[in-house]
Amino acid sequence: MSLRVDLYEGARIAVGSLRSNRMRTVLTTLGIGIGVATLLAIVGIIQGLNASFDEQLKSIGSTYLQVSKYPWGISGNWWEYRNRKKLTLELVDTIQRQSRYATAVAPTVWRMSDIAFLGEQVANVDVMGTTLAYQSIGGIQIARGRFLNEIDDASQKRVVVLGADVTDGLFRGIDPIGKTVLIDKRPYTVIGTLERKGRLLDENLDLTAYIPFKTHRADMGRWRDIQIAVAIADTTRIAAAEDELVGILRRARGTPPDKPDDFAINRTDKLMETYNKLTGALYGVAVGIGFITLLVGGIGIMNIMLVSVRERTREIGIRRALGARKRTIIAQFLMEAAAVSAFGGTLGTLVGLGAAKVVSEITPLAASVQPLTIVFGIGFSSLVGLIFGIWPAARAANLDPVEALRYE
C-alpha cells in the first residue's frame, strides 16, 4: 500500500472524526487559534513599526555621513567625547578637496531656541546653522520661497527657513515669506518654508529652522561644537567612503597612528541598527509570549489526541487486524492533529489580522501584516499540530492489536 493511500485514508478518517466530535474540535481549535492570533498580531505590529521607521529614515534624506565629537546612540563615555578637540570649519574645505567619494560637504551647528512672530511663539525649535550644500545632503524639501544660498552665508544675513510646525505655529494662514521673526530677540527675515517631514523616533523633524552658518556663529556663539555632513553619491561604497574620511581627518588633525580616532563618524544607515538594538529585546519578549501561547495550544492538541487514541483503541485494533500498518495508523492520527491545528491556525490568522487592523486604527502604531505572514501562520500551526500529534500517534500505532481488540 502506498503513501498516497495512507495520506488519503488518514485525511478522510480525520475529517470524519473531527465532524463527529464537533464541540471538542472547536474547543481544541480555540487554543491553537488564540496562539496564532497572538503571534500574528505581534508580528503585524512589529512589521508595521519597522515599516514606519523605514519611512521615517527616508525623511531625513539620502544616506550621509556625519563627522562629530559625539557618536550617535546611547553607549560610550560622554566625558571623553566632550573633551575631544573641536572640529573646525577648515576641515570642511579639507574634506571637499581630498575626498573622492564626497559629493557635498556642509558644516552644521545647533542650538535650541524659541521663535516669535507678533504675539505668537514656538518654543524649543532646533535652529541649525548651515550652508546651501546641506539642502541636498539633508533632503530638504522647500514648500515656499527658497533655501539658504552662498550670499546669505558670506554676508551673514539674518534670514531663516522655517520647518512646517514652526510655520504653522507662527503664521496661521498668513504668507510667511518676507515677514520678520524673532529668534532670541534678534530679527530674521523668513525666506522659505519646508515641507512636512514627520517624526524620527521621538524627534520632531518639523520643529526646525535653518539660518546661514556664519550668522549662527556670530549670533549664537562661536564656542558651539560643529558637525560636518558629508553626502556620498554611491551609497554602496559608504564603508569605503567612511574609511577614506577617517584617513583624511586623522591626517588633517595630526592624530598619531597609535591613538584612537578623536572624532566620530555617524552614518544615517546605522540609525537602523541603533533602532533594532533598542527594540530587538522588546520584540523578542513579545514573540516569545506568542510562542508560549502557541505551545499551550499545542499541548491542548496533544491532550485531545491522547483522548482520541484512547477512545478509538478498538477501532485501531480492528484496522490493524484488517491489514493497516503502523505507519497508516500514524498517518491517520497525524492528519487529524494537523487538520485541527490548521483549522485553528486559519481562524487565528483571521483574528490576528483583525487585531492588527484594530491596533493600527486606534493607536499610532501602524500595524501591517504581509501576505507571507498569513501563509506562515497557517503553515506553522499545522506544524505545531504535527509535532504535538507525534506522541499520541505513535502510541496509537504501537498498541498491541490483540489488546486493542479486547479493549472495552
Next chain:
Amino acid sequence: MSVIRVEGVTRDFVVGEETVRALRGVSFTVEKGEWVAIVGQSGSGKSTLMNVLGCLDTPTSGSYWLNGHDVARMGDDELARIRNQEIGFIFQTFQLLPRETALANVELPLVYRGVGRKERRERAREALEKVGLGHRMTHRPNELSGGQRQRVAIARALVAEPSLLLADEPTGNLDSATGEEIIRLFADLHAAGHTLVLVTHEPKLAARCPRAIRISDGTIVADGPGREVALGNLAEHARAHG
C-alpha cells in the same frame, strides 16, 4: 500445500516474575477446503492459538506456515500485509466500525490493500449480497440486528478473498436461532470451498464441524471428526457437573 502448518508452536507470557506457558508445543495442519473447530475451555490456550493463527501474535518458538508464508519470523509490516491478504477475521463481538456504513466496513480490507474506490465498492456490494444483506448496505451497525452485524463481518472477511477464514466464537453473542443461521452460512462457505477455522468453547458447535481439535493446558488433546471430539468434551462436561 496446506493452508496452515503449525509445528511445535509455543507461546510464553511473562506476567511479573512468572512465565505463563499458554501454548506448550502445538503441531497440526489444515488443508485447503477444510472446516476445523478448535475447542477448549477458557484458559486452555485456544485464544492464544487463535491470535497466533491470525498473525496478531507471533509464537515464542516453533514454526507456522500460512499458505506457504513463513509467518513466525515476520516483521510488523509484513504481518499486516499477511493479515490483509490471507486472513478473514470473524469476531464474537463483530468488531465493526460504528461510524461507518455496512458498505464502508466491508470495503476496509480493500482500502488497506490499495484497491481503487470503484472496484472496492463493487466488490463490497457483491460480498454483502452473498451474505444476504444487499438491502442493508447503507445502514450503520447500530441500525442492524446482531445476526445482520455478524453477516456484515462475514462479508468483510470474504471480500478480500483470503485463503483462511478465522472465526472466534462467531455465535457467542447471538441467540440460538440467529446462531443457527450463521452456522448454516458457514456450511455454505465450506461447501463453496473456503477454508474455515472456528474457535469455540461450545461442543454443540464443534460437533457440526467435519473436524475438531481439542486443546487443553496449551497442548492438543484430541484431533478427529468433530462429533467425536465434541462428545469427549461433553463427557468431560458431564463429569464436572456430575
